Amino acid sequence: MKLAYETKDIRNICFASHGGAGKTTLTECFAFNSKLIERMGKVPDGNTLSDFEPEEIKRQISLNLTVVPIDWKNLKINTIDTPGYFDFVGEVRAGLRVADTAVVVVDVTSGIQTGTEKMMNYCEEIEKPCAIVINKMDRDNIDFQEVYASIRQTFGNKCTSLFLPLIENRVFSGLIDILNKKIVTEQGEKDLSTEQSKEVDTLYAEIVEAAVEADDEMMEKYLSGEVISNEELKSCITKAIACRSLIPVIPVSAFANIGIKLFMDFIAQYFPSPLSMPPAEVMLADKGDKIQLSADPKGPLAALVFKTLTDPYVGKITLFKVMSGTLSNDIKLYNVDEEKEEKMGQLSYPVAKKQENASAICAGDIGALTKLMVTKTGHSLSGVDQKYKIPWVPLPNSNAAMALYASNKADEDKLGAVIPKIQEDDPTIKIVRDEETKQTVIYGVGETHLNVVAEKIKRKFSVSIDLKSPRISYKETIRKAVKVEGKHKKQSGGHGQFGHCWLEISPLPRGEKFLFESKIFGGSIPKNYIPAIEKGVHEAMNEGILAGYPVEDVKVVVYDGSYHPVDSSEIAFKIAASMAFKKAMQEGETVLLEPVMNVTIHVPEQYMGSVIDDLNTKRGRVLGVEADRNWQIINAQMPLNELTRYTTDIGSITAAKGYFELAFSHYEEAPPKVVKSVVEEAKLEKEKQEG
Ligand SMILES: Nc1nc2c(ncn2[C@@H]2O[C@H](COP(=O)(O)OP(=O)(O)O)[C@@H](O)[C@H]2O)c(=O)[nH]1
Ligand SMILES: [Mg+2]
Numbered sequence: 001m002k003l004a005y006e007t008k009d010i011r012n013i014c015f016a017s018h019g020g021a022g023k024t025t026l027t028e029c030f031a032f033n034s035k036l037i038e039r040m041g042k043v044p045d046g047n048t049l050s051d052f053e054p055e056e057i058k059r060q061i062s063l064n065l066t067v068v069p070i071d072w073k074n075l076k077i078n079t080i081d082t083p084g085y086f087d088f089v090g091e092v093r094a095g096l097r098v099a100d101t102a103v104v105v106v107d108v109t110s111g112i113q114t115g116t117e118k119m120m121n122y123c124e125e126i127e128k129p130c131a132i133v134i135n136k137m138d139r140d141n142i143d144f145q146e147v148y149a150s151i152r153q154t155f156g157n158k159c160t161s162l163f164l165p166l167i168e169n170r171v172f173s174g175l176i177d178i179l180n181k182k183i184v185t186e187q188g189e190k191d192l193s194t195e196q197s198k199e200v201d202t203l204y205a206e207i208v209e210a211a212v213e214a215d216d217e218m219m220e221k222y223l224s225g226e227v228i229s230n231e232e233l234k235s236c237i238t239k240a241i242a243c244r245s246l247i248p249v250i251p252v253s254a255f256a257n258i259g260i261k262l263f264m265d266f267i268a269q270y271f272p273s274p275l276s277m278p279p280a281e282v283m284l285a286d287k288g289d290k291i292q293l294s295a296d297p298k299g300p301l302a303a304l305v306f307k308t309l310t311d312p313y314v315g316k317i318t319l320f321k322v323m324s325g326t327l328s329n330d331i332k333l334y335n336v337d338e339e340k341e342e343k344m345g346q347l348s349y350p351v352a353k354k355q356e357n358a359s360a361i362c363a364g365d366i367g368a369l370t371k372l373m374v375t376k377t378g379h380s381l382s383g384v385d386q387k388y389k390i391p392w393v394p395l396p397n398s399n400a401a402m403a404l405y406a407s408n409k410a411d412e413d414k415l416g417a418v419i420p421k422i423q424e425d426d427p428t429i430k431i432v433r434d435e436e437t438k439q440t441v442i443y444g445v446g447e448t449h450l451n452v453v454a455e456k457i458k459r460k461f462s463v464s465i466d467l468k469s470p471r472i473s474y475k476e477t478i479r480k481a482v483k484v485e486g487k488h489k490k491q492s493g494g495h496g497q498f499g500h501c502w503l504e505i506s507p508l509p510r511g512e513k514f515l516f517e518s519k520i521f522g523g524s525i526p527k528n529y530i531p532a533i534e535k536g537v538h539e540a541m542n543e544g545i546l547a548g549y550p551v552e553d554v555k556v557v558v559y560d561g562s563y564h565p566v567d568s569s570e571i572a573f574k575i576a577a578s579m580a581f582k583k584a585m586q587e588g589e590t591v592l593l594e595p596v597m598n599v600t601i602h603v604p605e606q607y608m609g610s611v612i613d614d615l616n617t618k619r620g621r622v623l624g625v626e627a628d629r630n631w632q633i634i635n636a637q638m639p640l641n642e643l644t645r646y647t648t649d650i651g652s653i654t655a656a657k658g659y660f661e662l663a664f665s666h667y668e669e670a671p672p673k674v675v676k677s678v679v680e681e682a683k684l685e686k687e688k689q690e691g
Contacts, residue, residue, distance in 0.1 A: 001071060001349060003359040007297050010364045011077045011271045012321070014099030016092050016123075018115025019061055019084030021105040022135040024050050025254040027068050027081040033261055034070040036351070040257070049352040050081040054459060055452050063452055065091040065307060067319060067350045067366055073268045078366045084115050086656050087449035090428040093393040094306045094377070096122070098321035098366065101129045101241065101271050108134050108142045108251070112150055114656050120155050129272060130247045133263065137165050137172040138253035148249060158247050160210045161203055162266070163259065165251040175251070175259045178203045179234065184262055211236050213245035234270075242272040274364025280323045282380075285336045285387035293324040293388065295363040301325030302388040303367075303381040308424050310460060311353075316424070318372045319350050320381060323390055327367060327381075328360040335372075336380040336387045345370045377427045395428050398443040399662055400647040402450050403471060404431065405440070407464035415440075418461040422453065429453055436473035436550070446647045472640050473595060474678060475552045475667055476544030478588030481506035486580025488572050499572030501525060501533055501561035505584040508553040510593075510667055514541070515555040525561040525573070532570035533558050536577030545585045546592055546675070547682035552667070553593075556581070592675045593667040594639050601634040601650065603658040608632045610653050618642035619671075637665055641674060 015023035028048045032040045041047035046057035050066035062083040070077040080095040082088075096102055102123045106116055123130045134147055144165050151159050164176040166183055174185030176192065178200050183190040192200060212222040215236045222228055240246035250266065252259035274295035282293050282302060293302055307319040327333075333342040348355035350368040361367035375381065378392035406412035419431050430443040444450040454467050483504045490497040508515060516534045525533075534556075541551040558577070599620070603611050605627075611634060612622060620638040627633075638646075643662070650658045670678070 001069065001351070001356050002076075003357065004362065005076045005365055007295050007362050007364040008273050008275055009075045010274055011075060011267050012080070012098060012100045012274065012364070012366065013077060013103050013267060013271065014065075014080040014082060014092075014095040014101075015103050015105055016082055016096060016119040017084050017105035018107070018110070018113035018119075021084065021107040021110075021113075021115075022133075022254045023081050023084065023105050024048050024062050026103075026105065026133065026135065026252075026260070027066070027079050029254045029257050029260045030070045030072075030077070030079050030264060031068055033257070033264060034072050036068070036070060052353045053456075055455050059452075061085055063088055063091075064309075065095040066352055067307075068352050069349055069366070070264070072264050075268045076365070077264065077267055085448065086115070086118075086651070087444070087446035087452075089118075090395050090426070090445065091307075092119070093122070093395070096126065096128055097393045098304065098306045099128070100274060100277050100364075101131060101267075103131050103133055105133045105135050106147065106151065108136050108144060108147050109139050111147045112154055117154070118657070124244075127244065129241050129244055131241070131271070132159060132247060132249045134249065134251045135254055137251045138256040138258065140170075144251055151249065155247070157206070158210050158213075158245055159249055160206045160246060161249040161251075162207060163250045163262065164199065164203065165259075172251075172253055172256070172258055175262050176200060177262065178207060179230075179237075186258075207246070208233055210246040211240040214240035214243050237270045238272050238276055241270065242276050242278075280390060282323070282391075283389040285380075285382075285389050291388075296324055297326045297362040297364075299324040299363065300386040300388070301327060301331060301381075301383045302390055303327060303361075304390040304392070305375055305377055305379045305381065308375075308377045310421055310425050312460060314355070315371050316421075317350070317355070318369045318375050319366065320369070321366050322361050322363050324363050324388075325383075326360050326362045332384045334382050334384045334387060335375050336382055336389050337376075338374040338379070340374050341384060342372055342375055342381065345372070376424055396445050397659060397661055398428050398430055398445055399660065400446050400450055401441050401443050401470050401644070402467040403437075403439040403469065404442040404454075405466045405468060407466055411463045411465065414461070414463045415465065418457060418463050421461065422457060425456075426453065434470075434473065437471040439471050441470050442467070446651070447645070469644055474547065474549040474670070475593040476546050476549050476585070476590055477551060477553045477593055478505065478507055478585060479591050480587075480589045482584050482588040484580045484584045484587065486576040486578070486583065488576040488579060491567060496564070496567035497569060497572040497575075498564035498567040499529070499532075499561075499569070499574070499576035500563065501558050501573065501576050501580060503533075503537070503577065503580045503584065504557040504559055505581065505588060506555050506557075507588075508555050510553060513552050517555070517557045519557055519559040520561070525558070525563055526568075529563065529568065529570060529573040530558065532573040533577040536574035537581050539574070540578040540581035540585075544590060545582065546590045547679045548686070549592070551585065592670040592678060594641055594670040594674060596637050596639050596665050596668045597643060598663045598665045599634075599636045599638050599643070599646075599660055601636065601658060601660040602628075603632055603634065603650075603654050605630050605632055607654040607658060608634070611650070611658065614649065614653055618646075639668070639670075639674075641670075 031037045066081045068079045082092040082095045166174040212218045279292035279294040302324045303320040303322045305320045309317040333344045335342045347358045348368045349358045380390045406415045487500045518530045544551045620636045623635045
């Protein structure tokens with residue numbers, strides 16, 4: 001690796017696909033061809049460059065984005081490998097944010113999969129240039145033409161094959177290069193046969209059709225029937241990729257390393273460099289105005305942090321892409337989001353899990369800094385004079401929740417210090433203390449995500465933790481108005497205690513929480529004891545009698561009582577009020593209230609019926625359905641109790657396409673079945689605590 005690269009010599013690509021299509025193997029193959037590694041590792045052997053974390057090796061899937069820079073033909077291809085498993089889509093979005101071209105990988109044995117569609121749709125949404133790699137061409141019984149046809153049918157004719165597989169004696173042995181009309185194998189180049197020429201001509205015409213879209217002049221020429229020369233065509237391929245009028249398709253085998261070198265050559269020659277990309281829209285941090293910054297190494301410094309790692313030896317490692325300017329060691333670095341100067345450390349290039357020294361990182365390139373103080377993923381870095389905020393990506397909903405417990409006291413002490421680091425490593429993790437349920441709750445994108453994070457906490461920070469189903473913050477209330485008396489009297493020797501009150505306790509409408517009123521006339525209780533009575537009621541409300549949950553939606557009126565001129569005290573009245581309230585709960589027909597959530601579910605049309613059937617089994621109520629192209633948005637309400645595994649359920653019903661948002665709506669009386677199980681659980685918990 002060189003110490004610095006020029007913007008024009010950089011290509012930033014990001015592999016994205018359904019899990020298992022071969023992104024990690026492709027990355028490995030790139031690294032091998034460029035001599036970054038001497039032997040190709042294998043995913044099943046757990047020795048690849050990009051799947052290096054024990055959690056990845058154990059599962060044989062990628063869980064993090066990994067940057068592997070490849071030196072190729074005097075250029076640097078920053079290759080970003082990403083996970084395919086849906087829980088880790090936050091990593092994919094981060095990778096795509098800093099790549100100039102997405103390479104969507106399709107497994108030829110499976111064709112278009114859910115993950116393929118998700119990635120293609122996301123790239124369209126963010127207008128990211130794309131290429132499609134059809135991988136595993138070495139496998140038996142495959143049909144390239146069928147997969148290619150379905151790609152064009154699903155994603156449009158801008159998906160155009162620039163290479164055809166050369167299959168000799170049923171073995172995939174090389175590629176037919178359509179742009180150059182020749183055969184390329186490991187053994188060298190060959191001319192096309194007559195039959196091959198015919199096929200190539202058809203595809204060549206398809207390329208011309210897609211590419212001219214990118215250039216008005218060329219388009220005119222094409223429409224008027226003039227011939228577009230090969231030189232002209234080649235000169236607008238990059239532009240056509242950059243503006244998404246052309247999505248090149250290429251068949252390869254990462255495993256057998258066939259077609260990969262040609263693909264790398266194609267990237268080097270035709271993929272847009274940062275200079276060919278439209279300027280980034282950024283915000284002037286001081287004024288709030290939006291301006292455009294192009295990838296000019298001489299421009300003002302603006303860099304976007306897209307990943308933070310914690311290495312047990314090195315500490316915190318921050319990965320960023322320079323969008324404009326050049327970052328060198330002598331710059332005073334400023335964190336725009338935290339509005340703080342940042343301590344500059346040694347500049348380096350991330351190379352999978354390692355770093356290699358760099359002297360400067362120029363516009364368009366990716367770099368790493370260690371031990372930054374305040375910087376987190378998504379932050380913008382700039383110089384101290386000109387400050388720019390670069391937009392970050394929307395992260396997926398973190399709706400899966402588990403209660404997080406340290407396994408023992410020593411771990412509990414350590415956990416507090418570790419929580420901020422976990423959230424720094426993974427912005428889709430949120431850890432919050434729920435005061436109502438007295439639990440620490442960890443939120444993630446799905447159950448696998450949470451399990452992986454729990455493993456990482458154990459391994460990286462040596463804190464042993466357990467995940468349990470989170471407690472739900474039920475409430476208790478009464479259904480019937482009651483009048484109750486509370487009397488606290490102790491008059492055995494010395495200074496006595498005396499408090500006595502009559503309370504009327506009645507239900508309030510849902511959500512009104514609490515009302516307290518005094519209707520004491522004629523001084524049966526002196527005014528100065530009334531606040532103590534309210535306090536006593538409050539304390540008793542903290543723990544209902546049904547299952548120990550807080551009491552809500554009650555009105556309490558103190559309307560009578562008595563006092564003793566010497567023995568009465570605030571504390572005595574407080575106790576009396578508390579006693580009265582507990583009695584009221586016994587007599588007033590206690591009920592359990594459960595939280596009900598507003599759930600907005602997004603699903604492709606064809607799954608709507610099954611999603612609604614499932615909602616009905618989960619006590620859900622559909623409030624309305626809206627159409628959004630061929631998706632449906634279902635607005636529903638569902639008790640939180642039924643939602644604990646909903647990320648998994650919605651995934652299995654909709655082939656992992658559906659997703660949802662959650663927001664608290666209101667409390668509602670829980671049905672007897674729920675009450676029974678909550679009461680039993682509370683009893684067990686209590687017995688456990690009592691020993
Ligand atoms: N036959 C064959 N197998 C492949 C090829 N590329 C990847 N694989 C295998 O497919 C599985 C998934 O590959 P991997 O690179 O982990 O996919 P990723 O999830 O997209 O990163 C692994 O067992 C690979 O060895 C290929 O070109 N041909
Ligand atoms: Mg992988």
